[in-house]
Amino acid sequence: AQTVTQSQPEMSVQEAETVTLSCTYDTSESDYYLFWYKQPPSRQMILVIRQEAYKQQNATENRFSVNFQKAAKSFSLKISDSQLGDAAMYFCAYRGYGGSQGNLIFGKGTKLSVKP
Amino acid sequence: NAGVTQTPKFQVLKTGQSMTLQCAQDMNHEYMSWYRQDPGMGLRLIHYSVGAGITDQGEVPNGYNVSRSTTEDFPLRLLSAAPSQTSVYFCASSYGLTSGAYEQYFGPGTRLTVT
Numbered sequence: 001a002q003t004v005t006q007s008q009p010e011m012s013v014q015e016a017e018t019v020t021l022s023c024t025y026d027t028s029e030s031d032y033y034l035f036w037y038k039q040p041p042s043r044q045m046i047l048v049i050r051q052e053a054y055k056q057q058n059a060t061e062n063r064f065s066v067n068f069q070k071a072a073k074s075f076s077l078k079i080s081d082s083q084l085g086d087a088a089m090y091f092c093a094y095r096g097y098g099g100s101q102g103n104l105i106f107g108k109g110t111k112l113s114v115k116p
Numbered sequence: 117n118a119g120v121t122q123t124p125k126f127q128v129l130k131t132g133q134s135m136t137l138q139c140a141q142d143m144n145h146e147y148m149s150w151y152r153q154d155p156g157m158g159l160r161l162i163h164y165s166v167g168a169g170i171t172d173q174g175e176v177p178n179g180y181n182v183s184r185s186t187t188e189d190f191p192l193r194l195l196s197a198a199p200s201q202t203s204v205y206f207c208a209s210s211y212g213l214t215s216g217a218y219e220q221y222f223g224p225g226t227r228l229t230v231t
Binding site: 102106 | 149166224
């Protein structure tokens with residue numbers, strides 16, 4: 001079974017600095033998708049960024065980028081120029097192909113604090 | 117589009133009571149699912165559906181029932197509420213995986229407390 005591990009329960013960053021959140025996963029599949037979701041205090045789950053495993057190029061969305069290392073099964077999120085609004089829980093998630101493989105498997109989350 | 121809607125937003129139940137959490141989406145998504153979120157546990161899959169009339173169990177299905185009679189609706193039923201079911205419940209939907217669109221859209225969540 002696939003698993004997703006986030007080893008940092010909490011992280012802190014100074015405003016305008018850069019922070020990297022770690023995520024590792026385990027799968028025997030070669031094709032899959034990886035996601036980072038943000039959950040602010042409002043509780044809404046917001047998609048931050050996604051990566052298709054067949055793409056070697058790392059995904060980027062404005063200040064958010066990933067470091068996808070397929071062989072190492074690592075998928076870290078880098079937040080540049082951190083802002084107060086980035087404070088939230090961040091969840092790494094894996095999704096495979098077809099049937100039950102299409103379900104999202106989440107890590108336990110990393111709580112990010114941003115200091116002014 | 118309203119996206120994924122959930123009702124109610126908050127609910128308090130007594131042990132042994134039953135209730136239904138409602139979930140609806142207006143994006144014609146084939147795939148719908150229910151997750152529960154507990155502190156320090158992330159989100160765990162309860163049940164999911166790949167289309168109308170088709171449902172299956174996820175990681176933590178005990179104590180919950182689902183049905184999918186239409187594409188739009190995917191209600192979650194608690195048969196006899198227990199304190200262990202105190203949690204935040206999320207409904208999510210997406211296109212099927214053959215569509216090339218992989219994002220799951222989440223509802224706003226329901227905070228359920230069982231006393």
